[in-house]
Amino acid sequence: MSYILALDQGTTSSRALVFDRAGAVRAMAQKEFGQMFPQPGWVEHDANEIWATQSGVAAEAIARAGIAAHQIAAIGITNQRETTVLWDRVTGEPVCNAIVWQDRRTAAACDALTADGRAALFGERTGLVLDAYFSGTKLAWMLEYVDGARAAAEAGRLAFGTIDSWLIWKLSGGAAHVTDASNAARTLLFNIHRGDWDDELLALLKIPRAVLPRVVASSGVAAETAPQVFNAAVPIAGIAGDQQAALFGQRCCTPGMVKNTYGTGCFMLMHTGRNAVTSHHKLLTTTAWRIGGADEFALEGSVFVAGAAVQWLRDGLGVIKTSAEVEALAATVADNGGVYLVPAFTGLGAPHWDPYARGSINGLTRGSTAGHIARATLESIAYQVADVLEAMQADAGIRLSELRVDGGATQNDLLMQFQADLLGVPVVRPKIIETTALGAAYLAGLGVGYWRDTLEIDAQWQSARIFEPAMAREEAQRLLLQWRRALARAADWAPHGE
Numbered sequence: 001m002s003y004i005l006a007l008d009q010g011t012t013s014s015r016a017l018v019f020d021r022a023g024a025v026r027a028m029a030q031k032e033f034g035q036m037f038p039q040p041g042w043v044e045h046d047a048n049e050i051w052a053t054q055s056g057v058a059a060e061a062i063a064r065a066g067i068a069a070h071q072i073a074a075i076g077i078t079n080q081r082e083t084t085v086l087w088d089r090v091t092g093e094p095v096c097n098a099i100v101w102q103d104r105r106t107a108a109a110c111d112a113l114t115a116d117g118r119a120a121l122f123g124e125r126t127g128l129v130l131d132a133y134f135s136g137t138k139l140a141w142m143l144e145y146v147d148g149a150r151a152a153a154e155a156g157r158l159a160f161g162t163i164d165s166w167l168i169w170k171l172s173g174g175a176a177h178v179t180d181a182s183n184a185a186r187t188l189l190f191n192i193h194r195g196d197w198d199d200e201l202l203a204l205l206k207i208p209r210a211v212l213p214r215v216v217a218s219s220g221v222a223a224e225t226a227p228q229v230f231n232a233a234v235p236i237a238g239i240a241g242d243q244q245a246a247l248f249g250q251r252c253c254t255p256g257m258v259k260n261t262y263g264t265g266c267f268m269l270m271h272t273g274r275n276a277v278t279s280h281h282k283l284l285t286t287t288a289w290r291i292g293g294a295d296e297f298a299l300e301g302s303v304f305v306a307g308a309a310v311q312w313l314r315d316g317l318g319v320i321k322t323s324a325e326v327e328a329l330a331a332t333v334a335d336n337g338g339v340y341l342v343p344a345f346t347g348l349g350a351p352h353w354d355p356y357a358r359g360s361i362n363g364l365t366r367g368s369t370a371g372h373i374a375r376a377t378l379e380s381i382a383y384q385v386a387d388v389l390e391a392m393q394a395d396a397g398i399r400l401s402e403l404r405v406d407g408g409a410t411q412n413d414l415l416m417q418f419q420a421d422l423l424g425v426p427v428v429r430p431k432i433i434e435t436t437a438l439g440a441a442y443l444a445g446l447g448v449g450y451w452r453d454t455l456e457i458d459a460q461w462q463s464a465r466i467f468e469p470a471m472a473r474e475e476a477q478r479l480l481l482q483w484r485r486a487l488a489r490a491a492d493w494a495p496h497g498e
Contacts, residue, residue, distance in 0.1 A: 076238030127285030173226030238444030249439030301388030
């Protein structure tokens with residue numbers, strides 16, 4: 001018997017899952033790690049802690065599965081995207097904390113590039129909007145403000161990577177500095193049409209090419225684990241950013257199919273095949289994956305704060321002790337009581353792209369309770385998804401027939417039913433909701449022949465529950481109108497430059 005190990009490195013926790021040939025989870029381990037907020041709008045991680053938690057849960061999952069490392073046919077890696085690590089090739093130590101995708105410190109730098117007329121160039125080459133969300137300006141900030149970083153980078157001593165690159169470097173004992181096309185496409189440095197780093201964009205951001213990883217396929221052996229990691233040379237054969245991995249795991253591999261992942265943020269992707277569709281409604285065009293030398297693409301809408309809003313209720317306000325309690329608290333009230341929460345804690349993503357928006361709660365009265373705030377928090381996730389879907393349907397010129405969903409918050413039945421009501425289409429929850437890790441496992445397994453082909457894995461996808469819309473469309477439209485009034489009050493709140 002052999003298995004696939006999927007490493008799912010997320011924004012707030014590191015997880016490892018062991019999958020069998022049927023695509024079933026044989027074991028899982030998870031560990032949260034620290035979040036740092038050194039200044040308003042800044043978010044950082046300790047890259048060494050990410051490695052420690054990820055390697056720790058990998059060993060734990062293998063032990064829980066009751067298997068030996070030599071029984072692992074391949075490792076698939078999926079990761080929080082855009083989070084930026086810069087480390088010393090000689091010592092293997094990061095030169096500073098990782099700058100997280102949620103971090104807004106480079107918003108003013110993006111404004112300056114936009115004012116200089118560069119936004120269109122970045123959009124044409126990368127498919128992205130010129131926003132602090134992406135890795136390129138974060139890396140430029142590190143080179144500018146970390147003592148000695150620029151000189152060391154130009155001398156070839158430093159290595160840049162998103163989290164996949166960092167993990168593969170550590171897993172391979174420093175032998176491999178690589179990324180895949182789906183992660184490279186999230187940097188503002190990668191020309192998605194040519195499938196390579198773009199020298200003109202690198203020059204604009206003053207980034208030496210020497211720091212960049214080699215871009216490899218999303219499925220295929222990219223490296224092997226060093227002997228000291230698992231006491232076995234295990235091929236690393238699947239790499240994809242978390243949202244692209246979820247698209248693959250949901251088997252949304254036909255143009256027009258859409259999935260939405262409910263995690264720390266919300267991420268909706270529509271597969272567009274070999275065609276990189278240009279968005280006219282502020283969505284992103286992104287590389288979905290590279291398999292067999294060919295790149296496929298997706299339209300994406302990114303919501304920055306989804307599950308993180310529930311974490312804020314837990315950690316910031318203390319109204320719940322665990323995130324799972326939010327559904328019961330929200331169910332203590334029949335509706336939101338006119339309360340709308342806009343969770344723009346780190347600005348607003350698609351389709352608004354307002355780095356200066358900030359969180360707000362509107363419609364409070366003396367009758368408002370913790371239940372209303374909990375319900376408004378859950379509803380805010382669904383409203384943001386509705387905004388993205390409206391833009392996506394306009395770009396693609398199609399009407400969605402169903403929304404496939406995954407991620408931890410899909411276990412919240414109240415949220416899923418409200419999402420179906422708001423969108424007016426069925427919301428389909430799969431039997432295996434760990435589709436991000438499953439997608440990485442599928443990519444790795446295909447890369448080593450563990451599964452014969454995509455037809456074999458297509459047959460494994462099953463729905464567990466379908467939430468049918470039950471709300472009158474007039475009521476859904478009324479709620480959305482109020483949501484948009486609340487959005488307008490949260491927009492452009494923070495002083496520019498912060």
